[in-house]
Amino acid sequence: MNSLISSLDSAGSRTRRNNAGSVAPAPAADTRATPLALPEASTPRGPAASGWRYSNQLNEQLTSAQRALGFVDGLTGQLEQLKTDLSQQLTQRRIDREGLEAKIDRFAEALSQRHAQSGGSVDGNLRFHLAADARQNFTVRxxxxxxxxxxxxxxxxxxxxxxxxxxxxxxxxxxxxxxxxxxxxxxxxxxxxxxxxxxxxxxxxxxxxxxxxxxxxxxxxxxxxxxxxxxxxxxxxKTVAESERLSSSDWQVADHANVRQTLQRVVSALSQLRQAHSAIASAIEEARHSIDQLSRMGEQSWAEEFVADFNARLNQSGDYRSFLDVVPALLGLSRYRVISLLSI
Incomplete structure (x- = not known):
């Protein structure tokens, strides 16, 4: 059951850090070619439909994750080509400035579509959010x-x-x-x-x-x-937005020195994108594993284990910050609404 909780816990509480719900990078296989289909056992069939509702929710999250993976891999492909071109330009006498700038502009345009292309599941720091609830961090003067x-x-x-x-x-x-x-x-x-x-x-x-x-x-x-x-x-x-982790605004290609410096930045950007890819792929595999578990688990068993894990999470040692993720969900939750829900 822990894998399910960690898949859904896209906003885990942290003592000194933003609880924005990021998924940490982890090595995983490339999942781009794998279709996102519910396991046959998880489709509703009367009493045997155990966990179907939860599997369906996870499957929707998986679809969002694959959009994020496609966005990250698209950027990676552009940078791989740019890296090749920059390396080739360093061996030539004359720099094709216009050609390189056009590729950098295309990359910047693709990067600016991050929220739309990833479905809100990749934030400005390339952190992945399984619930597609990427947030903007900022300070206030x-x-x-x-x-x-x-x-x-x-x-x-x-x-x-x-x-x-x-x-x-x-x-x-x-x-x-x-x-x-x-x-x-x-x-x-x-x-x-x-x-x-x-x-x-x-x-x-x-x-x-x-x-x-x-x-x-x-x-x-x-x-x-x-x-x-x-x-x-x-x-x-005066609000000051947290700067995005990946930016091409200072990538210059006017001469060989600029090209060499830009090449180093492209290599660094590629490393960041590969980390993001690994995080997304790892989350996808974990969610798929959870779907498989739910397809074999009765709803009562699921509920009992979920309640146990939830209570353990709230009762862990620490301070009030462990409740930060729960408070917003409880706003406006009255006794009448709880009773109405239980009577369904």
Whole structure:
């Protein structure tokens, strides 16, 4: 059952890192030529249809994963050809600048289609998200941990800019702990879909679904009490997006020195794409294994094992961050809704 949980757990909690739901690179065979079909035993046939609903969900995720694999492999193919051309140009007297620049432009155009071509399952850091819920990480000027924790108390009112939504109020200052400020941020920002986290550098960062990022980037405003942010009319905050891991903006081919430098960057980019390919392929194989398991498992057995694994995950040692993935799912969940669901 662990393989199923890890396949579905595309947003595992981490103590000091973004819980954006990435799948770590792992060696795996190339799955491009393998069709994504449900095992025959997992199709619904009365009482023997054990686990079919869950297998069907995983199969949809597999389809998304194959789109991601196709996107990554398409970029890899372009870079392999560019690498060959750059190597050949280094042995010639004259550089075919126009030809090389055209190939770099085509690669940049393909890279810009990342979200659409991967179905939202590959983010800007080439991390793979099995649930196709890639997120954009960003920071907000003026919202640093120390700035929000220390100093005089102040109430901030944040506005997502979405019509009809109320202000999100947040009390800061007063020398509160890091855990307290993160709890408050999570509770305040959860309705907007924004998730706060502490990045690898120990800095306060935020993430939002990539599809929601343009609106958050352009409309997020804050009103303070005149301590950290001005009072009066809400002011638009300065958001800084996390830079994408792969970019060709500085690939130059004007002369042999430029070509040599660009070749090194292309080789590095190819290594990153191969790691992404391995991560996606590994996740695909794990999900397929889960489908096979579910096709042979009764729904009651599945439910019992899932509940046991879920409880173990929530009861693991650690701090409140282990609950970050669960809180958004529980918003608006009332006793009446639970009873209605159980009565089906």
């Amino acid at each position: 003026g919202m640093e941990l120390d700035n929000l924790r220390k100093g005089s108390p102040e109430t901030l009112a944040l506005f997502s800019g979405e019509r009809g939504t109320a202000a999100m109020s947040l009390s800061v200052g007063g020398d509160i702990s890091e855990d307290d400020i993160m709890r408050r941020l999570n509770r305040t920002l959860a309705p907007s879909g924004i998730r706060p986290f502490v990045n690898d550098d120990g800095q306060l960062s935020f993430s939002v679904a990539e599809s929601d990022w343009p609106a958050i980037r352009d409309r997020l405003t804050v009103r303070g009490g005149g301590i950290r942010f001005p009072s009066g009319q809400p002011q638009r905050v």
